[in-house]
Amino acid sequence: MAGVSWLGTVFTALSILFSKTTGINQGVGDEVPPVLFSLFILSLFTFYKYRIEKAESINFVDLLWKVFVTGLIATIVSLLFQLVLNMLGNTKLAQNLIFLDFIYLSNLGLVAAFLISTFIVWKRLILYQKSRFLLTTWKIFEYSLLISLVFNALPIPTITYVKDIYAGLLVLMGMFLSANMKWVAYLNFKQKWKSILLIALAMFYLGYFSFTLLGAAEDISEQTVDFLDFRGNMFIVALIGFIFIYALFSLLVLLFNLPTSSVFEQKLEEVVNFQKLSQSIQTEQNEERVYEILLESSSNTVFADAAWIEVNDNPKEPVYYTQNINAEEIRQIKFHLEANNIKGILDQGSDKTKNLNRYLSTLKGSSYRSIIAFPIKVKGKQEATLALLKDVSDGFNKENSKIIGTFTNQAGISIENFRLLSEALQNERYLEELKIAKRVQSSLLPAELEDDKDFNIVAFSEAADEVGGDYYDSYRINEHKIALIISDVSGKGTSAAFHMSQMKGVFHSLSQHDMSPKAFLASANKALSNCLDKASFITTSYFVIDTKQKAVEFSRAGHCPTLFYKKSDDEVTYFQNKGLGLGILRNNGFENYIQINSFKYSPGDVIVLYTDGITEAKNGKGDEFGYERLQQVIKRMSQAPADEIQKELINELYAFTGTEAIDDDYTTLIVKFI
Amino acid sequence: MVDIKRINEGDYELLRVVGEVDASSSIELDSAINEAIGSGGKKFLADCSNLDYISSAGLGVFMSYIEEFKKRNITFVIYGLNEKVQNVFEILGLDQLLVIHSTKEEGQTALK
Numbered sequence: 001m002a003g004v005s006w007l008g009t010v011f012t013a014l015s016i017l018f019s020k021t022t023g024i025n026q027g028v029g030d031e032v033p034p035v036l037f038s039l040f041i042l043s044l045f046t047f048y049k050y051r052i053e054k055a056e057s058i059n060f061v062d063l064l065w066k067v068f069v070t071g072l073i074a075t076i077v078s079l080l081f082q083l084v085l086n087m088l089g090n091t092k093l094a095q096n097l098i099f100l101d102f103i104y105l106s107n108l109g110l111v112a113a114f115l116i117s118t119f120i121v122w123k124r125l126i127l128y129q130k131s132r133f134l135l136t137t138w139k140i141f142e143y144s145l146l147i148s149l150v151f152n153a154l155p156i157p158t159i160t161y162v163k164d165i166y167a168g169l170l171v172l173m174g175m176f177l178s179a180n181m182k183w184v185a186y187l188n189f190k191q192k193w194k195s196i197l198l199i200a201l202a203m204f205y206l207g208y209f210s211f212t213l214l215g216a217a218e219d220i221s222e223q224t225v226d227f228l229d230f231r232g233n234m235f236i237v238a239l240i241g242f243i244f245i246y247a248l249f250s251l252l253v254l255l256f257n258l259p260t261s262s263v264f265e266q267k268l269e270e271v272v273n274f275q276k277l278s279q280s281i282q283t284e285q286n287e288e289r290v291y292e293i294l295l296e297s298s299s300n301t302v303f304a305d306a307a308w309i310e311v312n313d314n315p316k317e318p319v320y321y322t323q324n325i326n327a328e329e330i331r332q333i334k335f336h337l338e339a340n341n342i343k344g345i346l347d348q349g350s351d352k353t354k355n356l357n358r359y360l361s362t363l364k365g366s367s368y369r370s371i372i373a374f375p376i377k378v379k380g381k382q383e384a385t386l387a388l389l390k391d392v393s394d395g396f397n398k399e400n401s402k403i404i405g406t407f408t409n410q411a412g413i414s415i416e417n418f419r420l421l422s423e424a425l426q427n428e429r430y431l432e433e434l435k436i437a438k439r440v441q442s443s444l445l446p447a448e449l450e451d452d453k454d455f456n457i458v459a460f461s462e463a464a465d466e467v468g469g470d471y472y473d474s475y476r477i478n479e480h481k482i483a484l485i486i487s488d489v490s491g492k493g494t495s496a497a498f499h500m501s502q503m504k505g506v507f508h509s510l511s512q513h514d515m516s517p518k519a520f521l522a523s524a525n526k527a528l529s530n531c532l533d534k535a536s537f538i539t540t541s542y543f544v545i546d547t548k549q550k551a552v553e554f555s556r557a558g559h560c561p562t563l564f565y566k567k568s569d570d571e572v573t574y575f576q577n578k579g580l581g582l583g584i585l586r587n588n589g590f591e592n593y594i595q596i597n598s599f600k601y602s603p604g605d606v607i608v609l610y611t612d613g614i615t616e617a618k619n620g621k622g623d624e625f626g627y628e629r630l631q632q633v634i635k636r637m638s639q640a641p642a643d644e645i646q647k648e649l650i651n652e653l654y655a656f657t658g659t660e661a662i663d664d665d666y667t668t669l670i671v672k673f674i
Numbered sequence: 675m676v677d678i679k680r681i682n683e684g685d686y687e688l689l690r691v692v693g694e695v696d697a698s699s700s701i702e703l704d705s706a707i708n709e710a711i712g713s714g715g716k717k718f719l720a721d722c723s724n725l726d727y728i729s730s731a732g733l734g735v736f737m738s739y740i741e742e743f744k745k746r747n748i749t750f751v752i753y754g755l756n757e758k759v760q761n762v763f764e765i766l767g768l769d770q771l772l773v774i775h776s777t778k779e780e781g782q783t784a785l786k
Contacts, residue, residue, distance in 0.1 A: 488730070490730035490731060490733065490734045491697060491730060491731045491734065492697055492731075534738045535700075535704070535731070535734035535735055535737065535738040536734055537730075537733075537734060537737060537766075539730075539765075539766060557767075558765060558766040558767045559765075560765060561765065578767065578770070579765075579767050580766070580767030580768075580770065580771070581737075581766045581767060581768075584737050584740070584766070584767065584768070584771065585740075585771065586741075593767055593770055612730075612762075612765075624758075
C-alpha cells in the first residue's frame with residue numbers, strides 16, 4: 001500500500017512537472033500528488049503503528065535503537081542519491097529538473113518513513129505509565145496531526161489563514177506532551193548513556209534530512225513552483241518540530257538524570273531485597289536462613305563494607321553471622337564502644353544513626369569508621385542485633401536507617417512465624433500423645449470384671465477430659481473372696497490420670513494379701529502419701545465380697561456413700577459411715593478415721609458404687625443430679641438385671657444434663673446379687 | 675470464679691470467700707490462704723457463707739494446709755458452709771480435721 005501510493009505520488013508529481021515544463025497537458029490534476037502523498041503517509045503510519053506499537057516486550061533502549069537503525073538506512077540511501085548526483089557533476093542529467101525532483105521526492109519519502117517511525121516510538125515513550133488524561137491529550141494530538149494531512153491534500157484557500165493557528169496549537173500540544181519523561185527513570189546508568197547516544201544520533205539525522213530537503217526544495221523552487229513542496233506541508237513540518245522538541249527534552253532530562261541514577265538503582269535494589277526477605281517467610285525452613293538473608297540483603301542495600309548479626313539466645317555464647325569481618329574484630333569494636341561508653345548502638349537506644357566516627361576513629365587495627373545497629377525483635381523481645389559497618393565516616397544516612405529498620409522488622413516477623421508454625425506442630429504432637437495417654441489409661445480400667453455365680457457386676461466410665469481420674473477394678477483374692485474398688489482422684493486431666501495409675505498399682509499389690517478393708521486403706525494411704533503432691537488426694541471405697549459367708553465387708557476413704565438396695569425391705573439407702581480421703585493425713589493417725597462396715601446379702605440386693613461426677617452433674621439451670629434422683633432411679637429399676645439398671649441410670653443422667661459434654665468424670669459400678 | 679477478701683477484725687483475721695472454687699480458682703484460694711498465714715497471724719476465721727460450690731481441687735487446698743496449721747500453731751476456723759458444701763466436706767472426712775462451725779459467733783468462740 002505504502003509502496004503503491006509512493007510510486008503514484010512520484011509518478012504523478014513528476015508527470016505534472018514534466019507537463020508544466022513542456023507545456024503538454026497530461027490530464028492529471030494538480031491536486032493528485034498531495035492526495036497520494038497523504039495516502040502514502042497514512043499507510044506508513046499504519047505500518048509503523050502496527051510494527052512498533054504492537055511489539056510488547058521491547059525495552060526503551062531497543063525502541064531508540066529502532067529509531068537509530070531506521071535513520072541510518074534512510075541516511076545511507078539518501079547519501080547514495082547524493083553520491084550519484086555528485087558523480088554526474090555538471091552533466092545535463094544533473095541539471096534536469098525532473099531528475100532533481102525525483103531525487104527530492106525520494107528523500108522526502110525516506111524522511112517521512114523516518115519521521116513516522118520515530119513518532120510512533122516517541123508515542124510509546126510518552127505514554128509509558130499513562131494516565132487517562134495523558135491518553136486523551138495524545139489522541140487529540142495524533143488526530144489533529146492526521147487532520148492536518150487534509151490541509152495538504154485539499155489546499156483550500158479560505159482556510160489557509162487557519163493554518164497558523166492550527167500549527168500553533170499543534171506546537172503547544174507537542175510541548176505539553178514532551179514533558180512526559182517517566183521512562184527515563186527506569187533506565188540504569190548504562191542504559192541512560194546508550195539512550196543519550198541514540199537520541200543524539202537521531203537528532204543528527206533529523207538535522208541532516210531537514211537540511212538536505214530544504215536545499216533540494218530551494219533548488220527546485222528556483223525553477224518551478226509546481227512541485228510537491230514539503231515546506232508547505234503542515235504535517236511534515238509539525239512532525240519534524242515535535243520529534244526535535246521531544247528528542248531535545250529527552251536528551252536534557254537524560255543528562256540531568258545521569259548523576260542520580262545510582263540512587264534510583266539503589267531503591268530498586270532495596271525493593272528487590274525486601275521482596276526476597278518477605279518471600280523467605282514462606283519458603284525458608286529455619287531461622288538461620290532468615291538471618292543469613294537479612295545479613296546479605298541489608299549489607300547489599302546500604303553498600304556496607306562489613307556486617308554481622310549477633311543472636312543472643314544464650315547470653316554466654318552468642319551466635320554470630322558475619323560478612324567480611326571476623327569474630328576478633330567484632331569483639332574489638334564492641335569492646336571499644338563499651339570503653340567509650342556509647343549508648344544506643346548495640347544496646348538499642350533511640351538514635352541509631354548517632355555520629356560514631358568520632359569514636360571509631362580512635363579504634364586501632366580496624367578500618368571501619370561508621371557503624372549502625374538494629375534490634376531484631378520477636379514478639380517484642382530482642383532476639384538478635386544487626387550491625388553494619390562502613391569504612392567512611394558518616395557512612396549511613398536516615399534513608400539507610402529507615403530501610404534497614406524495615407528489613408529487621410520483617411525478619412522478626414519471619415522468625416515469629418516460624419516459631420508459631422513449629423509451636424502448632426508441637427501442639428499437634430501433644431494432642432497425639434494425649435490420645436496415646438487416653439488409650440493407655442483406658443487400658444488401666446479392666447476390660448472384664450470378676451464375675452461370680454453369686455452376683456452380676458457391670459461398670460461404666462466416661463472421662464471429661466482426654467484422660468480421666470476415675471478408677472474401678474476387681475480382684476479375686478481366693479475362691480470365695482473378691483475385692484472391688486472404686487476411686488476418684490482429686491483434680492482433673494493428666495495429673496489425675498497419673499495418680500489413678502498409682503492407685504491401680506496399689507490396688508493390685510495390696511488386695512492379693514487378703515487384708516481387711518480398713519487395713520487395705522491404711523496401707524494404701526501410707527503408700528500414696530509419698531506419691532501424691534501436696535494438694536492431691538484420692539477418695540476410695542474398698543469392698544470384699546465373701547460368697548461363703550454371703551457377706552460384704554467394706555470401708556470408705558472419703559468416697560461418695562455407697563447406695564444399697566435391700567430387697568427384703570424394698571428400700572434404697574446410703575451407707576452412712578465415717579471415712580477420710582487417702583492422702584489427706586499423711587501420718588499414722590489415718591486409720592483412726594476409717595470405719596469398717598459389713599452386711600449380709602441375699603439374692604436381689606443391689607449395691608451401686610459411683611463417683612461424684614454423677615451426683616454433681618448439672619443441668620442447664622445449675623441444679624445437680626443429686627443423691628435423691630440417683631436413689632429414685634435405682635429404686636425404680638431395682639428388679640431389673642444389673643446391665644439394665646446401669647443403662648437406665650446413664651440415660652437418665654444424660655437426659656438430665658441435656659448435653660453430651662461432661663464436666664467431671666462419670667463412673668458407676670453396679671453389683672446385683674443373684 | 676472466687677473472690678477472697680482479707681479483713682482484720684481485731685484479734686483475728688477474717689477471710690471472706692465468695693463464689694465458686696473449682697480447679698482454676700483453687701489457685702486463688704491457695705494464694706490467699708498462703709498470704710494470710712504468711713503475714714504472721716495465728717487466728718483466722720473463714721467466712722464461707724457465700725461459697726456456692728467447691729470442687730475436689732478446692733478441698734485439696736484446705737487439706738494441704740492442715741499440717742501447716744498444726745505446725746505453726748494456727749487456729750483456722752471455717753463457718754457458714756451451706757448444706758451442699760458441708761456435705762462435700764463431710765463425705766471426704768475433712769470435717770474431722772478442720773474446725774467447722776455453722777455461725778460466726780460459734781466460730782469466734784472457737785478461736786478463743
